[in-house]
Amino acid sequence: MNTRTTTTTTRPADTDAASGLRLQGVTLDLGDGDRTVHALDDVDLAVRVGELVAVVGPSGAGKSSLLAVAGALTDATSGTVRVHGTNLATLGRRRRARFRLAEIGFVFQSGNLVPALTVADQLRLTRRLAARGAYDPMPLLEAVGMSHKADRRPAELSGGERQRVGIARALVNDPSVLLVDEPTSALDRQRSQDVVGLLAERTHSFGVATVMVTHDHDVLGHADRVVEMADGRLRDL
Ligand SMILES: Nc1ncnc2c1ncn2[C@@H]1O[C@H](COP(=O)(O)OP(=O)(O)OP(=O)(O)O)[C@@H](O)[C@H]1O
Numbered sequence: 187m188n189t190r191t192t193t194t195t196t197r198p199a200d201t202d203a204a205s206g207l208r209l210q211g212v213t214l215d216l217g218d219g220d221r222t223v224h225a226l227d228d229v230d231l232a233v234r235v236g237e238l239v240a241v242v243g244p245s246g247a248g249k250s251s252l253l254a255v256a257g258a259l260t261d262a263t264s265g266t267v268r269v270h271g272t273n274l275a276t277l278g279r280r281r282r283a284r285f286r287l288a289e290i291g292f293v294f295q296s297g298n299l300v301p302a303l304t305v306a307d308q309l310r311l312t313r314r315l316a317a318r319g320a321y322d323p324m325p326l327l328e329a330v331g332m333s334h335k336a337d338r339r340p341a342e343l344s345g346g347e348r349q350r351v352g353i354a355r356a357l358v359n360d361p362s363v364l365l366v367d368e369p370t371s372a373l374d375r376q377r378s379q380d381v382v383g384l385l386a387e388r389t390h391s392f393g394v395a396t397v398m399v400t401h402d403h404d405v406l407g408h409a410d411r412v413v414e415m416a417d418g419r420l421r422d423l
Contacts, residue, residue, distance in 0.1 A: 205270055206395035207233040207256055207363045212265035214251050214418075225251035226262070227418035233395040235362070238386050240406050241399045242423070243415035249399040252415065253365045256397060258286045270362040287316045291356030291394070293366040293385075298352060299340040305351050306336040309358045316359040323358060330354045330384060346377035353385060357392060364389065366398040370405060382408045 214226035254260040267274045309323035327333040330350040370378035382405040389396040412423045
């Protein structure tokens with residue numbers, strides 16, 4: 187389905203080394219002095235356009251740090267992070283904020299919706315904030331099975347429905363990269379499968395490079411690849 191209202195760039199097909207998300211030799215030190223924590227330790231990760239990579243690992247392993255660095259929320263201490271070929275370290279503060287809005291979609295644990303806004307307005311607001319072409323909210327809501335509740339507010343939705351709206355909202359600006367933090371933490375088993383299945387399907391059909399942090403091993407079958415973080419280091423499973 188093509189729901190775009192304007193054409194911006196054509197996404198390179200799949201294996202182009204410059205497309206998607208690439209972390210090379212990334213370290214992140216947090217705290218200071220004696221209490222410095224190596225939250226990320228020489229992390230390499232390449233996520234292709236149309237690929238869903240799941241990240242598992244124990245509490246404190248560095249999974250949130252990975253999302254923060256990949257999403258241009260936190261500067262890496264060393265190494266490079268490239269989104270669609272752009273080295274995040276070369277962007278100033280304002281350009282970085284614009285870049286984040288245009289190129290990176292975030293999905294948080296509970297959907298993180300604005301309580302006062304209807305479902306459709308959640309998407310419209312995000313779309314309006316980005317100064318570039320984006321998807322129409324209604325076909326996108328249809329794509330996640332939520333168009334029939336477009337005029338509802340978050341309090342009127344189930345946890346799974348909120349997550350589906352959160353996914354649609356994260357996609358509305360046609361991001362290159364989707365960063366997803368524990369999408370199933372508030373969901374039962376069936377809804378978890380539905381939500382992550384949807385995430386995988388949208389990742390493939392919209393050509394997004396998706397990183398999903400999860401503790402939920404039941405949903406790993408939807409991922410194209412699973413990596414594990416331990417003590418700030420990443421390894422393939
Ligand atoms: N602001 C901070 N200052 C110092 N250390 C921090 C800070 N934020 C996180 N850390 C530490 O960095 C390490 C990585 O934390 P991070 O939140 O990335 O782990 P996580 O794998 O996401 O954990 P969880 O699964 O519990 O959310 C941990 O040792 C944590 O205590």
